[in-house]
Amino acid sequence: MTLGLDLERVSARYQAELQLFAECHPRSAELYQENLKHWLYGAPLHWMQQWPGLYPIMVADAQGATLTDVDGNNYVDFALGDTGAMFGHAQPAVAAAISHQVRHGSTLMLPTEDSLWVGKELVRRFGLPYWQVTTSATDANRFVLRLCRMISGREKILVFNCNYHGSVDESQVEFDAAGQMIPREGVHANGLKHDATTRLVEFNDLPALEAALAHGDIAAVLTEPFMTNVGMVPPADGFHAGLRELTRRYDVPLVIDETHTISCGPSGYSGEHGLEPDFFVLGKCIAGGIPTAVWGASQAMAERIWQVLPHFQPGQAINHFGFGGTLAGNALQMAAMRATFGEVMTAANYAHMTALAERLREGVQALIDKHRLPWHVTRIGARVEYLFMTHAPRNGGEAHHARHGLIEAYLHLYLLNRGVLLTPFHNMLLMCPAATAENVDLHNRLLDECLTQVTG
Ligand SMILES: Cc1ncc(COP(=O)(O)O)c(C=O)c1O
Structure with missing residues (x-):
């Protein structure tokens, strides 16, 4: 077991998730192939290539806490443009x-x-x-x-x-x-x-x-x-x-x-x-x-x-x-x-966002306990992150060593394939004013499912 997970199973499951991703995103795949002809890294910004999956999902619409892609898949968006859209899309x-x-x-x-x-x-x-x-x-x-x-x-x-x-x-x-x-x-x-x-x-x-x-x-x-x-x-x-x-x-x-x-x-x-x-x-x-x-x-x-x-x-x-x-x-x-x-950016909106983030934090903590993972979860206001070490790091060096590329790729892709987006390069989730308790519970349920496949 590594960081509480069976890495061989993580690796096998990850391959299966890549397959599922390809099946669910054919139009994004076509458009990505076209984009590769024009953009240095297949998208207007190289970071866009660094999401989980084989290529970036191409967005058709974004409203509040949700995105829809060109293949008609819907997502709860907890990445929110990695904070640029922290108050929701098309507010x-x-x-x-x-x-x-x-x-x-x-x-x-x-x-x-x-x-x-x-x-x-x-x-x-x-x-x-x-x-x-x-x-x-x-x-x-x-x-x-x-x-x-x-x-x-x-x-x-x-x-x-x-x-x-x-x-x-x-x-x-x-x-x-x-x-x-x-x-x-x-x-x-x-x-x-x-x-x-x-x-x-x-x-x-x-x-x-x-x-x-x-x-x-x-x-x-x-x-x-x-x-x-x-x-x-x-x-x-x-x-x-x-x-x-x-x-x-x-x-x-x-x-x-x-x-x-x-x-x-x-x-x-x-x-x-x-x-x-x-x-x-x-x-x-x-x-x-x-x-x-x-x-x-x-x-x-x-x-x-x-x-x-x-x-x-x-x-x-x-x-x-x-x-x-x-x-x-x-x-x-x-x-x-x-x-x-x-x-x-009102006090009322922050109160809503913070309460949802706390609901998410509590849910993730319960899963850490249930699956006996040597992980922890941190919340500051509307932002939550889980990290693969038992306690909050004291400095950046410690935090850096707790990252694990394959585990992160698997978690992110499992969630993406079922309609939940985490911030790429992190296990970070942000709440916007349009987010709901159902959105948070969906994340927590899917995380439980995906951990169950690679623990125990
Ligand atoms: C703390 C902090 N400062 C500055 C920046 C840079 O912001 P921008 O990409 O809008 O220039 C970032 C981006 O992630 C950040 O996290």
């Missing part, structure tokens, strides 16, 4: 706002009145006084890091092992078996000498963090408040207090990236737990699928930024600033964010 209020704005100008490189509403709402919800918009969370992180370098005069950023903050070059590192920092597996260093740009420590390791900060060369610490991209890694008791105290003591801006942990509540993990970041990054789900992210700065950081990059004065030569993008802050993003923050 009516957001769809109405987008379709209104698109008829009145989408991108103007000028503000609309919606920007006033959204700016006030960001301040009210997240507490930081000044904000900017980008088209992705990756970009928001990149721009914040650039500014941190400008205001601190230092070059390095500190990230935690097995982080993910988008394709931010400096963060694409990991520890090798000897504990040396190397470029992340499968990622080219892109011309960077990571020794010059990055310091890497394990999450929850305050002594290592302090030793790294003591070098005096770190421009920013960039972290999720609760790691979510390598399985879920909770902050240990006292970690956030220590992180905040040390970053203040060494005068290093603390950048909290809540792109995933916004699942915790209407103002994210930081709001729920009273964190005090210097910079705050949020993306993916805040504009109903219109590519949008925001970053906010504290009063002290804004003042330091204005010292190096003052407000524009009429008659001045134009300054490029090194961050931005012509599409960033556009009218469509503003309309979509206004509708999302105003009508969808």
Whole structure:
């Protein structure tokens, strides 16, 4: 038995599931063959090829918590665009706002009145006084890091092992078996000498963090408040207090990236737990699928930024600033964010999503007990993940070692073939406001069935 399962049976069952997948998805197969002629990896984004099965299912429609594919199969979608659609597909209020704005100008490189509403709402919800918009969370992180370098005069950023903050070059590192920092597996260093740009420590390791900060060369610490991209890694008791105290003591801006942990509540993990970041990054789900992210700065950081990059004065030569993008802050993003923050990211919706996530967590825990699996399940707000180790990992390295490609492939494909989508590359499930208790119970019943085939 490996991780509580009979691996030979997992392997045999997986082959049978691949066969079933092919039988149920003939039209997706045809379209994929056509797509291979045009797209480098058979789809507009290479990640789309990395779902369970032989090729991506081709989507015909998405509404609320459900998808329909071109073969007429229906799915309960717990992947939700891996958080981009966390508030549901084709959300009516957001769809109405987008379709209104698109008829009145989408991108103007000028503000609309919606920007006033959204700016006030960001301040009210997240507490930081000044904000900017980008088209992705990756970009928001990149721009914040650039500014941190400008205001601190230092070059390095500190990230935690097995982080993910988008394709931010400096963060694409990991520890090798000897504990040396190397470029992340499968990622080219892109011309960077990571020794010059990055310091890497394990999450929850305050002594290592302090030793790294003591070098005096770190421009920013960039972290999720609760790691979510390598399985879920909770902050240990006292970690956030220590992180905040040390970053203040060494005068290093603390950048909290809540792109995933916004699942915790209407103002994210930081709001729920009273964190005090210097910079705050949020993306993916805040504009109903219109590519949008925001970053906010504290009063002290804004003042330091204005010292190096003052407000524009009429008659001045134009300054490029090194961050931005012509599409960033556009009218469509503003309309979509206004509708999302105003009508969808409500306390009532979060209460519903969180209650469903808890129902799912309890169901999965009962299955772990029933099948005597050395696994655990974690929930933060509307997000649930199960991982193949008995307790929550203390850091990214530990979580990484608990992954198992074949077991994950089998579980995901078994569920997909019966109408339930998990987030690819994870055993992660997100609840949206349109999800129901029946959706959750279907997942739990199918997981039980699929485990029964390979245990005991
Ligand atoms: C914590 C975190 N930050 C940033 C990103 C990057 O977001 P995007 O792909 O929208 O650039 C991700 C994506 O998964 C993420 O999980």
